[in-house]
Amino acid sequence: MTGATGNVGRHVVDQLLAAGAAVRALTRDPAGARLPAEAEVVEGDLTRPETVEPALKGVSALFLFPAPGTAGPVLRAARECGVRRVVLLSSSAVEFDTEGSDDAIVAYHKEIERQVETSGLEWTFVRPGAFAVNTLQWAPQIRAGGVVRGAYAGAEMSLIHERDIADVAARVLLTEGHAGAKYVLTGPESLTQAEQARRIGEAVGRPVRYEELTPEAAREQMIENRVPAEFADMLLTFQAGLVGVPADVSPGVEEITGRPARTFDQWCADHVADFR
Numbered sequence: 069m070t071g072a073t074g075n076v077g078r079h080v081v082d083q084l085l086a087a088g089a090a091v092r093a094l095t096r097d098p099a100g101a102r103l104p105a106e107a108e109v110v111e112g113d114l115t116r117p118e119t120v121e122p123a124l125k126g127v128s129a130l131f132l133f134p135a136p137g138t139a140g141p142v143l144r145a146a147r148e149c150g151v152r153r154v155v156l157l158s159s160s161a162v163e164f165d166t167e168g169s170d171d172a173i174v175a176y177h178k179e180i181e182r183q184v185e186t187s188g189l190e191w192t193f194v195r196p197g198a199f200a201v202n203t204l205q206w207a208p209q210i211r212a213g214g215v216v217r218g219a220y221a222g223a224e225m226s227l228i229h230e231r232d233i234a235d236v237a238a239r240v241l242l243t244e245g246h247a248g249a250k251y252v253l254t255g256p257e258s259l260t261q262a263e264q265a266r267r268i269g270e271a272v273g274r275p276v277r278y279e280e281l282t283p284e285a286a287r288e289q290m291i292e293n294r295v296p297a298e299f300a301d302m303l304l305t306f307q308a309g310l311v312g313v314p315a316d317v318s319p320g321v322e323e324i325t326g327r328p329a330r331t332f333d334q335w336c337a338d339h340v341a342d343f344r
């Protein structure tokens with residue numbers, strides 16, 4: 069398990085352990101990892117492949133976190149160590165790529181997918197859309213007064229619960245029949261940013277409203293919050309294209325796990341403490 073301490077990875081670790089699998093979890097900081105005692109926690113950094121190689125010995129299936137520019141040597145080492153299967157955490161952004169797109173997020177996910185496809189390992193791509201956990205960035209504003217300020221209140225997304233991504237990834241790691249599959253995963257409903265904020269308020273028990281800023285003001289706010297300018301621009305362009313357009317809803321979670329994807333209300337209920 070790479071990315072084992074991440075939003076998705078933690079739940080994958082739990083799922084694998086619950087299924088009785090032996091789990092080796094890679095982290096740059098074993099002391100701070102807070103992983104279950106049943107997992108074998110090892111130190112390693114994807115940007116330094118020589119630190120990952122020892123962790124691959126005896127591994128049958130690899131969950132690969134897509135740290136930009138890191139996959140090539142890790143995949144080569146995985147093949148040499150006899151790893152059979154790799155499940156890549158990718159992004160649905162690769163599906164909507166248009167020729168010549170200069171979106172850095174699309175580009176690095178596409179590059180990692182290409183490396184996985186040509187790795188000689190059995191592979192599966194898990195391609196989630198926007199994560200519900202992204203709304204945690206609003207938590208300081210919600211705690212400070214219940215007003216979320218940002219651009220494009222009407223931008224629509226079908227946010228996915230990190231547990232659903234993890235449930236799919238664990239299933240694919242543990243069972244046959246997923247080789248060569250590219251699973252696009254979303255939440256079950258398209259919601260505007262304004263509605264997302266309102267629903268967080270409902271879960272927390274006090275009103276939360278989304279106050280729309282101009283794109284310029286939103287950009288300034290992001291930069292003040294140390295978001296790199298290039299990323300802020302990319303995000304704003306992306307969100308502008310989502311206004312008034314119901315987001316696609318994929319049947320992926322239900323098809324693979326046998327139960328419907330969790331709703332955003334369920335996600336809010338699971339995260340109430342993060343907003344209080």
Ligand SMILES: NC(=O)c1ccc[n+]([C@@H]2O[C@H](COP(=O)([O-])OP(=O)(O)OC[C@H]3O[C@@H](n4cnc5c(N)ncnc54)[C@H](OP(=O)(O)O)[C@@H]3O)[C@@H](O)[C@H]2O)c1
Pocket residue numbers: 070071072073074075076077094095096097101112113114115133134135157158159160195196197198199202
């Ligand atoms: N957010 C979205 O809306 C969205 C949408 C589609 C796809 N995605 C994909 O999902 C990813 C985020 O997943 P997540 O939220 O589960 O991740 P996360 O919470 O950001 O955690 C990533 C984990 O990966 C580990 N990691 C990061 N860089 C590493 C490195 N160089 N070497 C070893 N480990 C490293 C870190 O563990 P340690 O600190 O313990 O080493 C970290 O806990 C994105 O990067 C993107 O590829 C996201």
